[in-house]
Amino acid sequence: MSGLRRFFTPAALVWLVFAVLLFAALSVRETIHDPQLRAAGVTEASIVPDLWLPVFRFSPSTLLEMHGSDDLRVLGFGLLPADVSDSPNPAAGSAGAPWRVSLGWFALLMVVIEGLLGLRYAGVDEKLVRPLVRAAGIFLVIWSFYGHEPFWDWMLHGIFPSSPDLLYNSNTVISLAGQHLTLVIISSILTVAIGLALGILVTRAEFREFLPLVSDVVNSGQTVPTLAIVAIMAPIIGFGFWPAIVALILYGLLPVVRNTIVGLEGVDPAMIDAARGMGMTPSQILWQIEVPNASRIILAGVRTSVVINVGTAALGAYVGSGGFGNPIASGLNQAIQPWVLLGALSAALLAILLDYILGRVEYVMTPKGLIIER
Amino acid sequence: MIEFQNVVKQFPDGFRAVNGLSLTVHDGEITVFIGPSGCGKTTSMRMVNRLLSITEGRILVEGRDNRDYPAEELRRKIGYAIQQIGLFPHMTVLQNIAVVPRLLGWEEDRIRKRVDELLELVGLDPDVNRDKYPRQLSGGQQQRVGVARALGADPPIMLMDEPFGAIDPITREVLQDEFLEIQKRISKTIIFVTHDIDEAIKMGDRIAILKDGSLVQYDTPDTLLAKPKNRFVRDFVGADRQLKRLGLLRVRELMTRDTPNVSLRASTDDARRAIEAAAVKSAFVVDEDGVLKGWVDREGLRENPDSLLDAMNEGDFREIGVRQSATAREALSAMVARGFRITPVVDERGALVGSITLRALQELADQGWVEGEQAS
The missing domain is CATH 1.10.3720.10 (MetI-like)
Known part of the structure; x- marks a missing residue:
């Protein structure tokens, strides 16, 4: 019992609540309003993003470019289907690509990680692993939202319902x-x-x-x-x-x-x-x-x-x-x-x-x- | 051995902080540098490990000019403790004490053992304190760690700049006593800087009084107090220097052993004979184990001629006697407090071992005073 209590640290509980919210939101599908996304064939999507892992890659134009998960190949995660292209609008997040993990599952993973760390370091004054794990988790969540065009479409449409243009037209x-x-x-x-x-x-x-x-x-x-x-x-x-x-x-x-x-x-x-x-x-x-x-x-x-x-x-x-x-x-x-x-x-x-x-x-x-x- | 030979320190602004200092710090002794602010005591000390450069003259450390050593190597073999302590707050107690051993490349096992040994030496439980940070320690504990750190690599020489200066008076006394105990065991060659004459007298095997960068007098505390060389020294050591001097002397060294005493079982006649034989006014009364029980005087014997028990004044040995290990100053204080001209001296069990008289103390003081006056 006390083990369970030590597992559900405040941080683990916050991640748990977050995961529940994400899964709840997943069932809601929003109509896409941005003309480009619609042109690309996305008319309806969930606003909950899939996990986007940032990947650094060198390119000649800029010294270093930071990308979303379309470049997982570079690091050899071996998870990426070969047909995912560098199209200007891989909006698509949720469409297709079966290997992608919904952010809700990632939040659940964080519950487990935080919980295990809570057990491991219960009562211990630990100031290295836990703060960094948490920072990394929060970064990945925000990064995933950056990578999910339908989310921005939904938000911008909510603020500017009558605007014909929503998402920036020349870059994701x-x-x-x-x-x-x-x-x-x-x-x-x-x-x-x-x-x-x-x-x-x-x-x-x-x-x-x-x-x-x-x-x-x-x-x-x-x-x-x-x-x-x-x-x-x-x-x-x-x-x-x-x-x-x-x-x-x-x-x-x-x-x-x-x-x-x-x-x-x-x-x-x-x-x-x-x-x-x-x-x-x-x-x-x-x-x-x-x-x-x-x-x-x-x-x-x-x-x-x-x-x-x-x-x-x-x-x-x-x-x-x-x-x-x-x-x-x-x-x-x-x-x-x-x-x-x-x-x-x-x-x-x-x-x-x-x-x-x-x-x-x-x-x-x-x-x-x-x-x-x- | 550290030898100052005509050492001069002139700062870039022309100020001569030390002006031709020559003295020898003897092995295994605590040599105190003392004097008013600006007398050059700290400057002189800091030239020993070359925290300050020497303008003229030289300082020999273990027979070699200290400029022949690389500065860092020299400093690593000279322990250094300062008033501000200067513990590193981001390091644990262990890491603080281990600084010099690590600089010298000791193995971790040896360092750990050494740190525990030092913590025990300065009266801190290694298991409790090893992994604490300085902020978790009290001022007194911090200075103990400071001393342990200075002793880290077991340097033959130590420089201590008012190490107990920033500590409350009660803790300071304790630390001074403890350090003297430690010094008895480790016999380091120590230069100890202070501005507190009481501390100097207590800690020093020898005291060097400095003024305006020059040595005024360099003597043992007793000589310094008994025979101050001039008015400056006399003023500096204070008007109560005779009292201070008594503070240096132990009762054990001054007492007379053949003290008139009678047994509890003795008759009043025996007591009277004992008093008369010694040509004194009173005799101490002891039980069969020799433990001090009180005293009897001529008046008491006159009033109660039949029973010694009635004639005597009873008193606990803890109250009326002084210990052999007490200072002459304490004995004097006891006599002043009780209005006696003599005080019995007892051992740990309370057995009478001798006595000390006011006259003896006065003679001691007179001796010093007269000679001191003549010298000035």
Whole structure:
């Protein structure tokens, strides 16, 4: 009995409720209103998506593209029927493809996983597996909704019942999400690398004189409007992916650099003195003492930077870098409101999702000794 | 052995924190550096493990100029404990203590054994505390871990910069006593920096008083208190230096063993004879096991000439006697409190082993005082 209670942790119960809701919604079939989906032969579908597994693949146009499950072959899951094509509208989600798993089953799987973890770590102070499993589960759920065109059709039709156009006409939501996420991930990785390096460098005694200079430059990076940076970069680097990345880096650098500096400067000098006195080398002091103790503040900066980047990346549409900026820009140009809303909602959802995931990562990466209370 | 040879420390702004310091820190002793703020005591200490560079002169560590060692290697063989403790909050107690052993590349088994041994040495239960984080410990416990960490790789030398300075007075006393006990066993060569003269007198085998970067006096605590070299030292050690000095001396070393005493069963005549023979005013009364039961004086014998039991003043040995291990200062305090000129000394069971007189203590103080005056 107590085992059962430990199995049904709050998280497992939430997944269970979610699974029940999904299965209930599955029986409801909605009429499709979007002209393209109808043209593709989809006239009726459930709004409950199937599970879409994200797959990274390299392509020549962008460095990295993030896709839905149509590329499962790449990772060799061996589940994908050979006839699934890269059509612009694999809307189809629920139509055909018998191997696809309804999200309801995935939610049930999460109930089992969370429950087993609950049993495994009952009463144990565990801060690695559980937060990451949960973050991954939530990511997959959101990602599946991005991949399910009928869901967006249903939602946009509900908001704009009289609009003839609903879904963005030149790309699927999932590939916009892939492009957007790619922009954010690549720019964030570079931002964090550059920001950390700068922050660490100017807090070293030898380079401390550059601290005011670096913080000025980094500050000004954020005062210049992003659109202006994008516009300036385009003639220099060309259109496409990279000018957007440069703009995102410049824009996202401030929180990372500032928090790195604040975090490292905030490390108790007595601790560093003790470390030196015990015979640690400067690099040992940096990586074993200073960075772990500043990690919380540094990670908070990274999180802020990434969330800012999700919003800023929408501007990349003006230089052709793709992402959720595309439906927004086109929608504004052609006065098609559902497109604007589609882009804005999806980007906002992505920002919330990444903020949540990074929050979990922050929790996992902060040393236990810094969180623990007496 | 650590030897300072004409050591000078001049900071980039021209300030001379240490100005030609020469002294020898002896093996297995606690040498206290003390002086007012800015006297250069911490600066001098920090030059030993080269946390600060030496401007002129040199410091020999185990006979070698400390600049001949690579800085990190030198520091790893010198334990280091500071007032702020500086425990690493993201590491467990075990990881904190294991820092230097790991830097030295010890095997995990050996490190674990060493950590448990050290935790026991500083009075913390290894099983309870090994995996705790510093935030889960009290200030006193943290400083115990700090001391254990400084002892991590069993360094022959330790530098301690006001290690008990930030701890409440009661815990500080306890930690001081415990550390002295530990030092008896491990006999490290220790430089101990403090600004608290009482701590210096208690902890130090030798005390170096510094002022404006120069050594003023370097002596044992007793000599320092008995013969302060000049007015500065005398002011620094305080007006109560004679009392402090009495705090250094044990009753065991000062007491006289042939104390007039009579048995409970003795007659009043025996008691009177004993008192007269010793030409004193009173004698102590003991039972057949020698345990102190009270005292009898001439007046009491006059008023109750028939029974010793009626003539004597009864008193528990815990109240009227002082232990052999007590300090002379405690004996003095006991005499002042009870208005006696003599106090009996007892062993652990309460048996009378001797006595100590006010006069003896006064003579001791006079001796020091006079010589001290002459020296200044």
